[in-house]
Structure formats: structure tokens, C-alpha cells
Amino acid sequence: MNQNISPDSLAILLLCSNIGLNSLKSKENNYKSFSDKEWIKLSQRIVKSEVKRPSALFNLSQIEIQDYLQLPIGTAERIKYLLGRTGSLTLELEKLSSMGIWVITRADPAYPKSFKKILKLDSPTILYGAGKIDLLNDQGIGIVGSRDVDEQGAVFTDRLARRCAKEKFTVVSGGSRGVDLIAQNAALEEGGKVVAVLSDSLAKTVQKKEILEHILKGSLLLISAYHPNSRFYSYSALGRNKHIYGLSKYTVVSSSSAGKGGTWKGATENLKAKWVPLFIRNEEGVPNGNIELISKGGIGIGTKELEETESLETLLRTRLSKHINNNEENETLYGKHTNIKEPIDLFNVVWPYIERVLNKPHSIKELCMELNIEESQMDVWIKRAYSKGKIKYIDETKIISTVFFNKEAHENRQINIFEFPTD
Structure with missing residues (x-):
């Protein structure tokens, strides 16, 4: 990958990474690389100016850059x-x-589409990785939870990861002790694939014999938004949580403390931002954090259901559909029997889930089958989406999200580095 860096990516790496920066011994070296937030502001200036692209900065003098x-x-x-x-x-x-x-940046075609689609401005500018880069765009199920997971939580995690492997879902985890490693090891033992999102020590981790073996087999991908030699920092561990959600179609919480810890923070952040559907282990003896996450909008799921259901995909879709329908009924009742003048618009809750499927053309019937939703209800939401400019028609029956719509080619495309969604 590093041998074919585009001019735009090279400019971004020079501006935003610490690679090679600390090796400069000059007394003049008082300049820090740009943070993700700083880069967002700078890149917006670039695209709105005559400069247009990062690579054009190479040809400008300091005065011209300023001007x-x-x-x-x-x-x-x-x-x-x-x-x-x-x-x-x-x-x-x-x-x-x-x-x-x-190393890749937001300017590279290999950069995960789901990051830009789900996380938008929270997408990391740079990604470091070891392993088969194609796994970044696989269908993934995130499995997250506490380091000190309870016994039943460990059993649940193991069985869920093995189901993912058998049904060709890539497991996305954090590579840490506890739930993360249980999920990772179970999926790999079952012959599945894993993306481990690390917050530190990528360079050390890749040198471990058992890790390297799976990387060489193409079954394990390590990625990090932090320098490969970075040490552990709590803010990095918390920051990488959103990256797990950003690579997942669904995310499942096995075990969580209440009100504290990385699992709790990531799950509550997801519920607020509505990145992906969130499932929570719900059975006798679960931690209080699990119960509270369900009360906040998480969807309960138990170990027995993993054993009894023929298809994990069907189980998750069915649970999601029931959750959406229950919310719709509750909102209707809530609006009828209270004095609230502006009830929550359920379309804004549902649409992110529908839009994720529309990364390629679908008919309304295909969408209903994919998401297990009644056609009459889907028709209403699609009409709303069209009126808001959120979809485009490919032909008389097929529609696609405007985020992925290519006017000339009518096919999926990588979101441009400078496209910053506002909603």
C-alpha cells in the first residue's frame, strides 16, 4: 500500500500524521501535525478556494498558501x-x-465507505493497518463489552462470534482483554474473519506469532487511527469505540457497566448518534449497564435465541423490525395522551437504517425483504426520503441513496474526501 501513495494522500500524511516528525532534530521543529478537527476546517478552506486539492499545496509558496x-x-x-x-x-x-x-487516508479509494457514511465528520483522517485491506468493506457485526466480563457474558460472546463466522459476517472488535478477545478468538477458531480496531501498540501487536499467522492467512485485519508505536491512553481507547461502530452493520453489547467505561460510552454515543442498530444481551443476571442501555433504546437479545434461530441475520432483522414498530406505536400513544406539541419524527429514527442498505440500487420490495418491514410502511418512508432529496431513482423501480448515487455511471462510488455531510 505504501508504495503507491497518491499526491493528495501524501499531502494529508505530511500535514496530519506524526510519521517521521519526531525524527527531525532541528531546533526549528516547533510545528505539530494537524488534528482531525483542524484538518476538517483546513480541508474545507482548501476545497472552497482556488487550491481545490491538498496536493496543490506543494506548488505554492508560504505567502500564496496564506493568501x-x-x-x-x-x-x-x-x-x-x-x-x-x-x-x-x-x-x-x-x-x-x-x-x-x-497507511491510508480519506483520499484513498480503499478507505472504508462506511466511515464516511456513518461517522461523517468523526471519521479518522488516517488509518494504519496490517492485514487484508479488503476486510474494511466487508459486512461486519461489532461485538463489544467489558474487559472483566461475567461467565454468561463470555458464553454469549463466544457463541455469537461463532455464529458470525458460520454466516460469513466479519467480526469487528477492539482487540482488548475480555469480550473483544473472546469474540476474536472464537471467530478465528471457527474459520471466520476479524477486524480488530486497536487504540495503541499496532507495531507490537503485529509481531505476535499467533496474530501474524492469522494476518498472513487473510483472516485477521488490525487497524488503528493512532500511530503504530503509540502507547495506551484512555482517550484513545474511548475514541476508537466509534470506529468499531463505523465498520459494523449491527453492534452487539455483551456486557457493560452502568454510567462508566468504554463500552458504556460507545453504546450511549451510538444510541444518540444512531450510527447502527444496537443489540444488548438481555437475560437473567446481566450487568446493570445492559439493563440501562436497553431502557435507553438498545434492543434485547439472549443466548438461547442464538441457539434456536436458524439465521443470525433473520434474528437481528426481526428484532430490529419489532423494535421500530414498537417505537412507532409508543410514539403514537405518546402524542395522543400528552401535551407535547412536537412529537419525535420516527422517519429520522428509521431512515439511517434504510439508507445504509441503499449503498446499491434496491426496489421497495427488495428493501422490505432486506429490513423485514411492511411494504405500505416502507412506501411512506421512501416518499418522505424522496421529498427530502435523500434518494435518487436509477430506473422506474430501483432507488439508491444520494450519498452513493453517481449521476454518470449509476453505480456505487467512494465518497469524495471533501464531501462533508451536514445532516
Whole structure:
């Protein structure tokens, strides 16, 4: 991967990564790389200016950068300095490549579509990885939970991961002790595939014999939004939670503390942002965190259901459909018997789930089968979506999300690096 870096990606790496930056011993080295939030603001300036693309910055002087982008002199100096360290960055990239570690940015076609679709502005600017990069765009089921998981939670996690492997779902986990590693090991033992989203120590992890064996087989992919040599920091561990959700079609919480911890924070953040449907283990003896997450909108699921249901996909779809329908009924009753003047618009709750399926053309009947929703109800939501400009018609029967619609080719495309959704 590192041998074919595009000019745009090279510019982004120079501006936003620490690769090779710490090796510069010059006293002048007082400039830090741009954070994700800083890059979002800077890239918006770039695309709205005559510069248009990051790679064009290579051809500009410091004064031109300041003038074209309307930046303070200090920021223009910072950009020019960071862009001038190509040699040190190239050396570090070669070292990483020799370890089997690749690097991609939002400008690369291999960058996961689901990150831009689900996380939008929260998508990491840079991803480091080791393993088969194609796994980034597989259908994944996130499995998350506490490090100190209870015995029944461990059993649930193991059985869920094995079901994922048998039904060709890639397991997405955090690679940490407890639920993460139970899910990872169970899926790999069952012959499945795993994407482990790390918050630190990618370079050390990839050197472990058992990890390397699975990477070489193509069954394990390690990724991280943090430098491969980074140490553990609590903020990094919390920050990577959203990346697990961003790679998942569904996410399942096996075990969670109430009101604290990474699992709780990630799950509540997902419920608020409505990234993906969230399922919570719900059976006798579950932690209080599980119970509270269900009360906040999580969808309960038990170990017995994993054993009794023929298809995991069918189980999750059915549970999601019932959850949506129950919410609809509750909202109707809520609106009738209270004085609230502006009831919650259920379309805004449901649409993110429908839109995720519309990354390729579907008819309304196909959508109903995919999401297990009545055709009459789906027809209402599709009409709403069309009136809001959220879908495009490919032909008389097929529709696709406007996010993925290509006017010329009528087929899926990678979202452009500079497309920042506003809703």
C-alpha cells in the first residue's frame, strides 16, 4: 500500500500524521501535525478556494498558501514546514511497510465507505493497518463489552462470534482483554474473519506469532487511527469505540457497566448518534449497564435465541423490525395522551437504517425483504426520503441513496474526501 501513495494522500500524511516528525532534530521543529478537527476546517478552506486539492499545496509558496486560504501567517508557516518533510516521512513509511503495516487516508479509494457514511465528520483522517485491506468493506457485526466480563457474558460472546463466522459476517472488535478477545478468538477458531480496531501498540501487536499467522492467512485485519508505536491512553481507547461502530452493520453489547467505561460510552454515543442498530444481551443476571442501555433504546437479545434461530441475520432483522414498530406505536400513544406539541419524527429514527442498505440500487420490495418491514410502511418512508432529496431513482423501480448515487455511471462510488455531510 505504501508504495503507491497518491499526491493528495501524501499531502494529508505530511500535514496530519506524526510519521517521521519526531525524527527531525532541528531546533526549528516547533510545528505539530494537524488534528482531525483542524484538518476538517483546513480541508474545507482548501476545497472552497482556488487550491481545490491538498496536493496543490506543494506548488505554492508560504505567502500564496496564506493568501489563497486566508490563513494567519503562523498557520501558513506550519503548513509549509510540514509539507517539506517528505524525506523523513518516506523513511518511516518504508520501516512500517517492512513490518507489514500500511497507511491510508480519506483520499484513498480503499478507505472504508462506511466511515464516511456513518461517522461523517468523526471519521479518522488516517488509518494504519496490517492485514487484508479488503476486510474494511466487508459486512461486519461489532461485538463489544467489558474487559472483566461475567461467565454468561463470555458464553454469549463466544457463541455469537461463532455464529458470525458460520454466516460469513466479519467480526469487528477492539482487540482488548475480555469480550473483544473472546469474540476474536472464537471467530478465528471457527474459520471466520476479524477486524480488530486497536487504540495503541499496532507495531507490537503485529509481531505476535499467533496474530501474524492469522494476518498472513487473510483472516485477521488490525487497524488503528493512532500511530503504530503509540502507547495506551484512555482517550484513545474511548475514541476508537466509534470506529468499531463505523465498520459494523449491527453492534452487539455483551456486557457493560452502568454510567462508566468504554463500552458504556460507545453504546450511549451510538444510541444518540444512531450510527447502527444496537443489540444488548438481555437475560437473567446481566450487568446493570445492559439493563440501562436497553431502557435507553438498545434492543434485547439472549443466548438461547442464538441457539434456536436458524439465521443470525433473520434474528437481528426481526428484532430490529419489532423494535421500530414498537417505537412507532409508543410514539403514537405518546402524542395522543400528552401535551407535547412536537412529537419525535420516527422517519429520522428509521431512515439511517434504510439508507445504509441503499449503498446499491434496491426496489421497495427488495428493501422490505432486506429490513423485514411492511411494504405500505416502507412506501411512506421512501416518499418522505424522496421529498427530502435523500434518494435518487436509477430506473422506474430501483432507488439508491444520494450519498452513493453517481449521476454518470449509476453505480456505487467512494465518497469524495471533501464531501462533508451536514445532516
